[in-house]
Amino acid sequence: MIDPRHSGRAVLTAAVTLLLAGPAFAARLSVQLEGLDGPLREAALARLELEQYTNREVSPAQARRLYNRAEGQIQAALEPYGYYNVSVHGELKQSGETFTAVLEVKRGEPVRVADVDLRIEGETEGIRAIDQARAAFQPRVGQPLDHAAYERSKATVSAALFGSGYLDAVLGTHRVEVNRSSNAADIHLAWSAGQRYRFGETHFEGGQFSDEFMARYIPWEPGKDYYSQDQLLSFQQRLVDANYFAIAQVQPNVEGAADGLVPIDVMLAPAKRTVYTGGVFIGTDTGPGVRGGIERRWVNERGHKLNFEALLAQRLSTVTGLYQIPLPGQDNHAYNFGATYRDEDTDTSQSKTLRLTANDSRIWHGWLRTVGLNFLTGDFKVADVEGSTTLLYPEISFAKKHADDLTFPRRGWSLTLAGRAGAESVLSDTSFAQVTADAKWIRGLGDNSRFIARGSLGYTQVSNFDRLPPELRFFAGGDRSIRGYAFQTVGPRNDEDDVIGGKQLVVASAEYEYYFSQNWGAAAFVDSGDAFSGGNFDLKVGAGFGLRWRSPVGMVRVDLATPVGDRYASGVELHIIIGPDL
Template sequence: MVFSRPWRALATGLAFLLVSMSPARAVELVVEVDGLSGDLEKNVRATLGILQENAERMSESRLRRLHLQAEADIEQALRPFGYYTPRIDSALTPRQAGWLARYRIDPGEPVRIADVAVRLAGAGQNDPALRKVAESFPLKSGDVADHRRYEEGKTRLRRRALSNGYLDADFDPAELRIDPAAGQAEILLTLNTGQRYRFGPVSLEQDILRPQFLTRFIPFAPGDDYEIRKLLDLQYVLDDTEYFSRVEVIPHPEQAVDGAVPIEVALDPNKRHKYTFGIGYGTDTGPRGTLGWDNRRVNSLGHRWRSQLKLAQVDASAQFSYLIPIDNPATDSLDLNGGLRETNVEDRTSRITSIGVARTDRDAPWMRILRINLEHERFQLDGSDEEETILSLLPGANWTYTRADDPLYPRDGLRWSVDFLAGVSPDATPYGQALMETRWVHPAGSRGRWILRQQSGATVADTLSDVPLSKRFFAGGDNSVRGYDYQELGSRNEAGLVQGGRYLVTASAEFEQLLWRQWGAAVFVDAGNAFDDTEMDLKTAAGLGLRWRSPVGPLKLDVAQPLDEPDAGWRLHLSLGSEL
C-alpha cells in the first residue's frame, strides 16, 4: 500500500509517539574513568551526570544523552584544578549485561599563574596584619591556577579584615583571568576595607552583680579598635566565672554611630549554690569520698565561698576558702582560707589546724601564688613517748608554668613549678625549704608519647626535728616511685620507722603507646628517695601499665617491682588524672 505524503507524515508521528510511550527498559551500567587519580578523579566522578542518576531507572535514550554530555561534565570538573585543555576519548558500548561507558582522560598541561596582584584599599591598606595575609596569598607566579587555593586566599583575607574591625570589607575587583590557549592565568584582587570600626558602649543585662565590678571583666574600652577576638575573650571569661548560666555577646554593627559598634551582653544568673559529691579509689589513698558546697556569689561584689569535706583511708580534711576578686577579677584573687587535716600513714599520724591568706595571679602560661599561713600541727611516730607540737608561721611563694596541647591527654606539654617556704616557730628553730617539680610530655610517633618527671627538694634546718612532719619529704607511691607504698621511702629513726627527710630526689621515665581505640600500654622506670643527709640512697623500680582514656582523664593501672629488692613482690598502683 502506498501512502500519500500527508498520510506518510501522520504514520511517522504515530510511530514515534508509540515508541516514546513504551515502558523504558532498565539499564545496567558500568562507568570507567581512566587517566586520573586522587582529587581529580573524585571530582570528575562527582560531576559526571551519567553517574548521578539511578541506572536501574534510566532509559537507553536518556543514557545516550548523558553520555553525549559527559565530555562537557569532565571539562567542567577539571577546571577548578587548573586543567582547561583535556583530551577525552569516550565510548559507550553495549555489553551482554548492559552498557559500558568508558572515559579515557589526559588532563593535559595545567594553566599556570603568570601574575598575582593582591592589593588593599581603604582605611586598612597599611594594616600590618592584613598586609601579612595579602603577602602570603596561597597562589604565586608559576603555581597551577587552582581555583580552590584562590578562594581559600580570598576567604582568609576577608576573614582577617572582618576580625580586625573592617566590617564593610569587600573585593572590587576579584578576578581570576584564564587564557587556556596561552596556558596562563592572572589574578587581580583588591580588597577595599572601608572604615575600621571601634567598640561602642557595652550594655550588661543583669541585676545580680554591681555594674562597676562586672565591667572589670571587659577586655576593651569604648573607642578601642573593634576586634572579634576580644568579643570571644569576653564570652569565655564571663562563662568561666560561673556567675551566669548563659552568656551571649551580641555586637550590633547595624546600630553603629560614627563607626562605634554597640555591644549587648545578655546574661542569665546561675544558681547561687553548687553542691558536689564524689567517690573514688586510689592505691595511695584507698577508698575516698568528697562533699563540696560552693556559694558562687556571696554578694554583689562577686565574692565566693568554697568548702570541701574529704574522707580517705590515709587522709581526712575539712577546708574552706573565701575568695575575693582583685585587680583583674578574671585571673587574680585573694583567698582567705583555713581548715583541719588529719593524716595517718602506716606508723605516723599528723593533725593540722590552719588559717591563712593567699594571693593568686594568673598570666597564662604562668601562675604565681604568694601566701602566709598559721599552722598548728601535732604529730607522732609509732613508738615515740609523746606527741610533738609545733606552731608555725609559714610564708611562701610558688611559680608554675604550664603549656599543653590538650588538658586531659597532652601529647606535647610541660609543667614546671618551684615552691619556696619558710617556717618560723616559737617551738623550734627557723627553717627554709625549696621544691622544684618538672613534668614533660613529648610525642613519639603517631600514637605514642614519652612522659618524664622529676622532683628535687631541699630543707635548710638545724635538725629534722625542727621541721613539722607534714613539711618533711617522703617518696614512694602512684606519683612518685612506683613499686613502693605511699610515702614508704625516707630516712628512718633509731627504731627503724620512716620519719621523712630534709632532701628529696625522684625521677621517672615512661613510654606509653596507644594500642586500640582508647586503650594503651606503658613501660616505665622510677627512681628516687627522701633522705636526711647528703648521701643519696636512691631506690629504683620498673614496671608495666595499662591505660584507658576515660571521659574524665587517663585511668592508669600499673604493676611495679623494686629492682633493689629482688625478693619484694610486685606492687599494684591505680590512679586517675592527667600527667600535667
C-alpha cells in the same frame, strides 16, 4: 575524550538484550576509575553521577546518558585543584546484567600561580593579624591553583580586617585569570579597609551584678583601644571563667557603630547560685572513696564566693573551706582565705594536719600568680618516727596552661612554679626553703595519636628534716609520678629500710597514645626519676601499657606498669586516673 563508538556498541548490545528480555530489562551499574588517587579521586567520584547509580538498576538509555556526561563532570571536579587540561578516555562495557563504565583520566599539568596581586587600601601595615594573614596567603606564586586554599585565604584576610577593627572593609576586586595554554593563573584581590573602629561603651543585660562590678572583666579601655576580636574572645572567656553565669554572649553592635566607636553588647543569664556536688571515685593512690561539696557561687552583690568540700577515701580524708573576695580590675584579682584539715595514711607515712591559708591571686603577664601565707600544724609519723610540727611560711606560685581543647588537647602544655620558705625565728619549728616545678607537654601525632611528656623537679633546704611534715617532703611513685611503683614508695630510706622522703625530686615521663576509635585508645609509657637527699640519686624506671577512655565525665586512664632494672622491686602495679590532661 570518551569514544562514542564504545558507547554505541554498548547501547546496541543492550538494545538486543532488551528485545530478548522484554520491557522489564534493567542492569546494574559499576564504575572503574583509573589515573586518580587520594583527594582527586574522591572529588571525581563525588561529582560523578555514574557513581551515584552504582549497584542500582538502570536502563541502557540511562547508562548511556550517565556515561556521556562523565567527562565533563570529572573535568569540573578537578578544576578546583588546579587541573584545567584534563582528558578522559573510557568505555562503557556490558557483561550480562552489569554495565561497567571504565574511565581513564589523564589530569595533565596543573595550572600554577604566576602572580598574586593583593592590595589593601588603608593604613593597615604593622597590624599583626593582618600582616600574618597576608603573609600566609595561599596559593603562592609557583604553587598549583588550589581554589579551596584561595577561598580560605581570602576569608582569612577579610576576617583579620574585621577582627582588627576595620568593620567596614569591602573586598572590591576578587578575580582569578586562568591561561589554559600556558597553565598559568594570576590572582587579583583588593580590599578597601575603611575606618578603624575603637571599643565603645559596653552594655550588660540579664546579669545579677552592677555595671561597675562587671567592668572589672573588660580587658580594654573604651574610647582608646582599637576593636580586636582577640580581646572580645578574652572578655567572653573571663566571663565564663568567673563561674557566675550560665550564658555569656559577647557581640559587637556593628549597626550601632558611630564616630569611630563600636558598642559591645553582653547578654548574660545567672548560673545556679548554689551547687551541690557528690559522688564516688577510685584512685590507686587514695583508694576508693566518696566526695561531696557545696558551692555558693556568689554570696552577695560584690560577688564573694564560698566553697566547702569533703573527701573520704581509704587512705585520705580532707575537709576544705574557701572564701574568695574578687577585687576590681582586669586581672581576675582576688583575696582568698581557706582552711584544710587533712588525714592521710599511706604505705610510708601517716599525718593529721590543719592548714590555714590567706593569699592574693591575679593574672600577671598571662600567668596565674598567687602570693600568700600558710600556717600548718599537726602530728605525723614517718616510718617509725613520730613528730609534730608548726610552720608559718609565705608561698608564691606561677601557673599557666594552654590547650587547643581542654577536654582532649592535641596541642597543649602546662607549667607550675612554686617557692615557699619558713624560719624558726618566725613561729616555725624548723627553717626551710623549697622550690618546685611541674610541667606537661602534649602534641598530636597524625590523626589518631598523641605524645605526652611530663616532668617534676623539687629542691629543699631545711635545718631539721625530722620536723618537716610528709606533705613538704618529696616522695616518688604512684599514678602521677613513677608508674610501676606504689604511691610514695620511692625515696631515701632509714636504717630499717623504711622510706622517709627526700629533699630533692626529679621525675620525667614519656607516653604515646593511639586511639583506635573516637573514644577508646591504648597507651605505652616509660616513667623515671627519684626522690633523694644530697647526692644519693638512684634512678628508678617504670614502664607499661594502658587503656584510655574519653568518658562523659572526663578522661579515664587505666595503666599496668612494672619496675625496670630494679632488683629490689618487681611485680605489676595497677594505676587508675580520672581527670583532665592538663
